[in-house]
Amino acid sequence: MTLFAGPSSVNIAAVREVHCNQFRRVRPVGVATINDVAAKAGVSTATASRALNGKSTVDPALAARVLSAAAELGYQPNGPARNLRRQETAVLALIISDVENPFFTSIARGVEDVAQAVGYSVVLCNSDENPEKERRYIDVAIQERVAGVVLSPTGTAPNVDLLTARRTPLVAVDRPLPAAADMVLVDTRSAAKQATTHLISQGYDRIGCITGPAGIQTADDRLAGYKDALRASKRRTSARFARRAEFRADGAFEAAIDLLSQPDRPDALLVANSAMAVGVLEALSKLDLRLGADVGVVAFDDAPWASLVDPPLSVVSQPAYDIGKVAAQLLMARIADSSLPYTTTTLNATLITRGSSTR
Amino acid sequence: MTLFAGPSSVNIAAVREVHCNQFRRVRPVGVATINDVAAKAGVSTATASRALNGKSTVDPALAARVLSAAAELGYQPNGPARNLRRQETAVLALIISDVENPFFTSIARGVEDVAQAVGYSVVLCNSDENPEKERRYIDVAIQERVAGVVLSPTGTAPNVDLLTARRTPLVAVDRPLPAAADMVLVDTRSAAKQATTHLISQGYDRIGCITGPAGIQTADDRLAGYKDALRASKRRTSARFARRAEFRADGAFEAAIDLLSQPDRPDALLVANSAMAVGVLEALSKLDLRLGADVGVVAFDDAPWASLVDPPLSVVSQPAYDIGKVAAQLLMARIADSSLPYTTTTLNATLITRGSSTR
DNA sequence: GTGAAAGCGCTAACAA
DNA sequence: TTGTTAGCGCTTTCAC
Numbered sequence: 046m047t048l049f050a051g052p053s054s055v056n057i058a059a060v061r062e063v064h065c066n067q068f069r070r071v072r073p074v075g076v077a078t079i080n081d082v083a084a085k086a087g088v089s090t091a092t093a094s095r096a097l098n099g100k101s102t103v104d105p106a107l108a109a110r111v112l113s114a115a116a117e118l119g120y121q122p123n124g125p126a127r128n129l130r131r132q133e134t135a136v137l138a139l140i141i142s143d144v145e146n147p148f149f150t151s152i153a154r155g156v157e158d159v160a161q162a163v164g165y166s167v168v169l170c171n172s173d174e175n176p177e178k179e180r181r182y183i184d185v186a187i188q189e190r191v192a193g194v195v196l197s198p199t200g201t202a203p204n205v206d207l208l209t210a211r212r213t214p215l216v217a218v219d220r221p222l223p224a225a226a227d228m229v230l231v232d233t234r235s236a237a238k239q240a241t242t243h244l245i246s247q248g249y250d251r252i253g254c255i256t257g258p259a260g261i262q263t264a265d266d267r268l269a270g271y272k273d274a275l276r277a278s279k280r281r282t283s284a285r286f287a288r289r290a291e292f293r294a295d296g297a298f299e300a301a302i303d304l305l306s307q308p309d310r311p312d313a314l315l316v317a318n319s320a321m322a323v324g325v326l327e328a329l330s331k332l333d334l335r336l337g338a339d340v341g342v343v344a345f346d347d348a349p350w351a352s353l354v355d356p357p358l359s360v361v362s363q364p365a366y367d368i369g370k371v372a373a374q375l376l377m378a379r380i381a382d383s384s385l386p387y388t389t390t391t392l393n394a395t396l397i398t399r400g401s402s403t404r
Numbered sequence: 405m406t407l408f409a410g411p412s413s414v415n416i417a418a419v420r421e422v423h424c425n426q427f428r429r430v431r432p433v434g435v436a437t438i439n440d441v442a443a444k445a446g447v448s449t450a451t452a453s454r455a456l457n458g459k460s461t462v463d464p465a466l467a468a469r470v471l472s473a474a475a476e477l478g479y480q481p482n483g484p485a486r487n488l489r490r491q492e493t494a495v496l497a498l499i500i501s502d503v504e505n506p507f508f509t510s511i512a513r514g515v516e517d518v519a520q521a522v523g524y525s526v527v528l529c530n531s532d533e534n535p536e537k538e539r540r541y542i543d544v545a546i547q548e549r550v551a552g553v554v555l556s557p558t559g560t561a562p563n564v565d566l567l568t569a570r571r572t573p574l575v576a577v578d579r580p581l582p583a584a585a586d587m588v589l590v591d592t593r594s595a596a597k598q599a600t601t602h603l604i605s606q607g608y609d610r611i612g613c614i615t616g617p618a619g620i621q622t623a624d625d626r627l628a629g630y631k632d633a634l635r636a637s638k639r640r641t642s643a644r645f646a647r648r649a650e651f652r653a654d655g656a657f658e659a660a661i662d663l664l665s666q667p668d669r670p671d672a673l674l675v676a677n678s679a680m681a682v683g684v685l686e687a688l689s690k691l692d693l694r695l696g697a698d699v700g701v702v703a704f705d706d707a708p709w710a711s712l713v714d715p716p717l718s719v720v721s722q723p724a725y726d727i728g729k730v731a732a733q734l735l736m737a738r739i740a741d742s743s744l745p746y747t748t749t750t751l752n753a754t755l756i757t758r759g760s761s762t763r
Numbered sequence: 764g765t766g767a768a769a770g771c772g773c774t775a776a777c778a779a
Numbered sequence: 780t781t782g783t784t785a786g787c788g789c790t791t792t793c794a795c
Binding site (some may be wrong): 060061062063075076119120121123124125126128129144145147150151153154157161166167168169170171178182184185187188189190210211232245294296320323325331348349350352353354355386388389390391 | 419420421422435478480481482484485487488493503504506509510512513516520525526527528529530537541543544546547548568570591602635653678679682685686689707708711712713745746747748749750759
C-alpha cells in the first residue's frame with residue numbers, strides 16, 4: 046500500500062511533523078464481547094443480552110450486575126453481529142447528488158433530525174450526479190442491509206430497480222421516479238411560472254432562462270414553468286433565450302455570457318439554482334451589466350448570501366429541510382408497515398422578491 | 405408508530421397524493437444467499453465464496469458458473485455477515501461539526517475521493533458542534549466496527565478516548581487533539597496574522613476581530629494571530645475590539661452590530677469564517693457602513709459568493725479539499741499499519757486580497 | 764426468570 | 780482445486 050505512504054501528492058505547502066508520542070497504549074485492549082460481560086456478571090449470555098437490551102423479564106439485581114460489568118469492560122455491542130442476527134439495521138442511507146449544494150445538505154439535516162429522534166443513524170452518500178457512483182452506493186446500501194434509502198435520483202430506472210426488486214423501503218426526493226416508491230417533490234414548475242410572471246409584471250420584456258441538464262426533471266420543470274408564464278402572457282417562447290448547463294457556477298457563467306452577448310439580449314433571467322446564480326452574477330459583472338436595472342434576475346434557492354449582493358437577489362425559496370423531514374417520516378412509516386400505499390408529496394416553493402427583479 | 409402516520413407536522417402547504425400504483429411487486433423475492441448461488445451453480449459454498457471474491461485458486465469454468473448464477477439470482481453479499489466473519493469493514497466514518505458549512509463538505513469530498521479510489525465507503529455524520537451528538541456517532545462508529553474515523557473534534561477528550569482505547573484508527577482534522585492520533589491542521593494562526601497585517605498595511609487603524617467560541621482551537625488561533633499582528637505593529641490589543649460568537653451568521657451579526665456601534669468603532673474586521681461574514685456584511689448594510697471604505701473586512705474561507713459582493717470580499721482561503729484528502733490518506737496508511745508514528749500535518753492557508761480590504 | 768443451544772451468512776482453516 | 784466444517788458475536792426460541 047505504498048499509495049498511502051504519505052500525502053505527498055498534495056502539491057501545496059505542507060508541514061509534516063512526526064511526534065513520537067507519549068500516549069501510545071500498551072495493549073489493544075482485547076475488545077470485550079457479550080460473553081465477557083456475562084462471565085463477569087456471572088450470568089448466561091442470554092441473560093446478559095436481555096439485560097443489555099432492557100428487557101423487562103430480567104431480575105433487576107442481575108440486570109444491574111450486567112450493566113456495571115458492561116461499563117467496566119467498556120463493552121460496545123458488535124453491530125455486524127447484531128444486524129446479522131436481527132436481519133435488520135437501524136441505519137438509513139441518504140444518497141444525494143451533490144454534498145456541496147446547500148439545498149441537499151438542508152435535506153440531509155431534515156432527514157437526520159427525524160432519524161436521530163427515533164434512534165436511527167443516517168449515512169450520507171454523495172452520488173455526484175453520476176449514475177455509476179449512484180449505483181455503487183445503492184449496492185453498498187443493499188449489502189449493508191440498511192433499513193431504508195432516501196434518494197435524489199441521478200441515474201436511470203435500472204439503478205432504482207435494484208432497490209425496489211428487494212423491496213428496500215425507498216423515498217425519492219426532489220426528482221420523481223417511475224417506480225414503486227414514495228416521493229417528496231417541490232412544485233417547481235408553478236414556482237418557475239410564478240417567478241417568470243413576476244419578472245414580466247416588473248416590466249421586463251425579453252426574459253431568458255438558464256436551467257440544468259435535459260433529463261433532470263427539476264431542470265426541465267423550471268424551463269416548462271418559465272414557458273408557461275410566457276405563453277400565459279402571450280409572449281413567444283424562443284429557444285434563443287433558453288440555455289442549459291450543469292447545475293454549477295461555471296456552466297451558468299458561460300451560458301449567461303452567451304445569452305447576454307446576443308445583439309437582442311434578454312433583459313431578465315430565471316436561473317435554476319444558487320450555484321448557477323453565482324455564475325450568472327459573475328457574467329453580469331464581466332459584461333458590465335447592472336443587476337436589476339439592466340438584467341432582472343430571479344434564482345432558485347435562497348442562499349445565505351442572496352441578500353448581500355447589490356441589489357439583493359430575488360429568489361424562489363425551496364423548503365429543503367422539510368423535504369428531508371417529510372421523506373424521513375415517510376421512510377420510517379414504510380419501514381414500520383410495508384403495505385402502505387405509495388404517496389407523492391408536493392411541497393410549495395415561495396417567491397421572495399428583492400431588488401434584483403426591479404428596474 | 406403513529407409518529408410517522410404522516411408528515412402532518414410540516415406546517416407549509418403540501419399536497420399529498422396517494423397513488424395506488426401499478427408497480428407493486430408480488431413477492432419479496434426471498435433474498436438470495438451465497439448458499440443459493442452455490443446450489444444453483446452446483447458447487448459448495450466455499451467454492452462460491454472463493455469465486456465471488458475473485459480468488460485465483462478456483463477453476464475458471466466453475467467460477468464462471470458461480471458468477472452467472474449470482475447474476476441470475478441478483479445476489480448481493482450480506483455485509484453484516486461478511487464483516488462479522490472478517491472482523492473488518494471497508495467503511496470509514498467521517499464525523500464533522502457542521503454539514504452545512506462548505507469548509508467541511510469540501511473536506512468530505514477529499515475524504516471520499518481517496519476512499520472511493522481504494523474501495524472504501526464513507527459514512528458522513530453530523531455532530532453539529534454538539535459533544536453529545538459527537539459521542540453518539542462515535543459509539544455508532546465503534547459498534548459498526550468501522551475501519552477508521554476522520555473527526556473534526558467538537559467535544560472534549562473523553563469522547564476521543566473511546567476511540568483511542570480501542571485503537572480505532574483516527575485522524576483529527578481542523579482541530580488538534582491531545583491524543584494518540586494523526587492530525588491535519590491549517591496554520592490558521594499565521595494566516596490570521598497575515599490577514600491582519602494586510603489590513604494594517606492598507607491603512608486601517610482600529611482593527612477588530614470576530615471569532616468563534618472560546619475553547620474551539622481554530623477560533624482561539626484566529627484571535628491569537630490577530631493579536632500577533634497588532635503586537636508586531638506595536639499596536640495595543642484591546643478586548644473592546646474582539647468578539648466571540650457561534651460560527652454562524654446571526655451570532656456574527658449581533659457581534660458586528662455591537663462592535664460597530666461603539667463611539668470609537670473599529671475601521672476593519674477580521675472575521676473567522678464565511679457564515680460569519682454573511683452576518684457581518686448584513687450588519688454593515690444595516691448600519692449604512694460601506695464595505696472597504698468605512699470598514700475593511702477579511703474573512704476566512706473563500707465562499708463562491710465572495711467575489712460577488714461589492715467590493716469583492718478579501719478572504720483567507722483554506723485548503724479544505726486537501727485536508728480531507730490528506731486525512732484519508734493518513735487513515736488508510738494507519739489502517740494498513742497501525743505501528744506508524746503519529747504525525748501532524750499543517751497545511752497553509754492563502755490570503756486572497758480583493759476590494760473589501762482597501763479604502 | 765434463567766440457561767442451553769441453534770443459527771443468521773459468510774470466510775477460512777483443514778482435509779481430501 | 781474443491782468440499783466439509785467451525786465459528787465470528789449476537790438474539791431468540793425452547794426447556795426448565
